[in-house]
Amino acid sequence: MDLMKRILPTLFLFAASLSFAASVQCEIENGRIYCKYFLDRSDNQNGKEVEFHWISPKSPVDDRIRHFRVPPLHGSVYDYRFLPGRMEGRWHVKVKDLETNSTVETFFDINSTDDSLFEED
Numbered sequence: 001m002d003l004m005k006r007i008l009p010t011l012f013l014f015a016a017s018l019s020f021a022a023s024v025q026c027e028i029e030n031g032r033i034y035c036k037y038f039l040d041r042s043d044n045q046n047g048k049e050v051e052f053h054w055i056s057p058k059s060p061v062d063d064r065i066r067h068f069r070v071p072p073l074h075g076s077v078y079d080y081r082f083l084p085g086r087m088e089g090r091w092h093v094k095v096k097d098l099e100t101n102s103t104v105e106t107f108f109d110i111n112s113t114d115d116s117l118f119e120e121d
């Protein structure tokens with residue numbers, strides 16, 4: 001029991017010292033590419049302005065920048081693009097916090113696209 005009394009405060013301090021770092025994650029689902037930006041709600045007291053930068057592997061024509069406002073105390077925002085028509089290869093997505101100029105980034109691969117979404121029946 002004495003050991004537990006000594007370990008619990010140490011574990012609590014260790015857990016409290018861990019900070020949640022912002023991140024961006026992308027997934028391909030149902031013909032769309034979803035990229036979600038996650039941040040610690042406690043770091044978002046007044047709302048945040050962020051930009052998603054989609055960087056194509058081959059063609060700047062397919063690049064895109066979108067501006068979003070994350071409402072106060074919210075912990076995420078997302079952007080999406082349709083998969084059909086996207087360039088194959090390794091994509092780069094960066095999300096920039098416009099207040100702090102900090103950036104988080106990720107990569108994902110498109111190995112094939114299906115343009116049937118745009119075909120008429």
